[in-house]
Amino acid sequence: MTPKNIIVFIAAAAVSLAAANTRFGDSAHAIGVIKANGGSARHASHLDAGKDAYTLIATATVIPPYRGDARITLEGEPKLDCKLYSSGPVLDLGIRRHPVFREDTLFDLQPKDRIAIWAVIKPPAIDPVCGMAVKDDFVSEQHGGKSYRFCSDDCLNNFRLNPDKYKNNAAQGKYTLAFTDTATGKRVLDIPVLLGGKEGAGDGGHQH
């Protein structure tokens, strides 16, 4: 091994290690099991607050004896815009039966089926002081070239007094990607999705 090769090896390892350590807060992968009496994910999915959009891949295996149709919803407040896509083949050659995904529902789940659902999640604009989702009647304020909207004069005044504390606040909270059996209404899989906040996020000392 030449000295040049040793240096290149070390440099490649260093860059690779930095890449391996980099965590992208806008995506996560959940692995779970679908069970008749309530399935669970191996671990919660963590997403960083403040991104424009997130993608979550939920993969799961159906544990016998469950079979049925499961509707998928993203539950939690403030409400997040969530679009779901099934990772099915572009052209279904009909070689093997698989659940059909339509209108956010997996139809005809059968034991040992493996599913992969992609959720594209967009957080709502919030009042950066209290964290409420923005509504039409909120007052707006410009700061640093960005527009912010507030539920009340209290929140607006708090923001004016200390904009640096609040300006980066974004929607956060504990959510659940819930798979619910359409026939019984029972949860067959819960995937916790934690939209993490930055320091100072949340109610900002202002409760509703």
Add this chain to the structure above:
Amino acid sequence: MADTSTKSASFWAEHRLWIIIASILILLPPLSFLFQFTQDSNFCGSWCPRMFFSWRKGQAASDFFLGFARSYMGVTLVLGVLASTFFLGRYWCSHLCPVGGTMETGSRIVPKWLKINFSAIPAPPVRYGYFAVYMLAPAVGLGSLCCNYCNFATVPRMFGAAFFNGADFAYFLRTAGLINLGLIVVFGFLAKGGRAYCNFMCPIGAMDSLSNRLGLKFGRRMNVDQSKCNSCGACSRVCPTWAIEIKDKAAIDHYSCMPCRKCEKACAKGAIAYGKTQG
């Protein structure tokens, strides 16, 4: 001394591009032909060839081996690739892999003036530096290169997204997806020969190249007939993995060589051929 008696250009040498295109058409979206036998639509899932051998810190042995069961087709594929390479050379990489094949085929339609020549960078130390981190970082809890930087996840989804598949399109909305796309473009489509990604940062390629080197004396490889070589360098210039160095004569680095056989076609003296290595 190599036996270079196999002189007639074989089916594998003459029709490589078409074999690659057939592999892409069969394996990748929209057909995803083989994947659909296992309820999959791409390499993610039963066919994942990259994740099962990556041990994560704190992972129980049962979980580790459960990963083999989960990706049973990926395990079969990788074992088949390594075994075939040991005896026949890296035909998976050069002819059959639709991921590397897509990058190389794409690079053929990129104009020469846009191409990046990575051959100044020695490939094996980059490859094994990357591979060492690939294996060790998750084992000691320092992150992972496994899914976040996955060529086998990205390339099939490029095809899926082109056919407006929502899930595949969603992959490119994430930062990791865009970074992967950038890596595929820079080290694949824009690379001279289209194989810099394969040569630098494919973990299957890294293992395969070790199998290639280990099986050198037992199997068939690209060989140089030193008595015929006139050191013109034509072979070196066409090699997509910059595996040929011209010293006194052409010398093939079997850590990087895959039998694409471009060198064989380029050699006016007929000094390079695929065959059993002797000595």
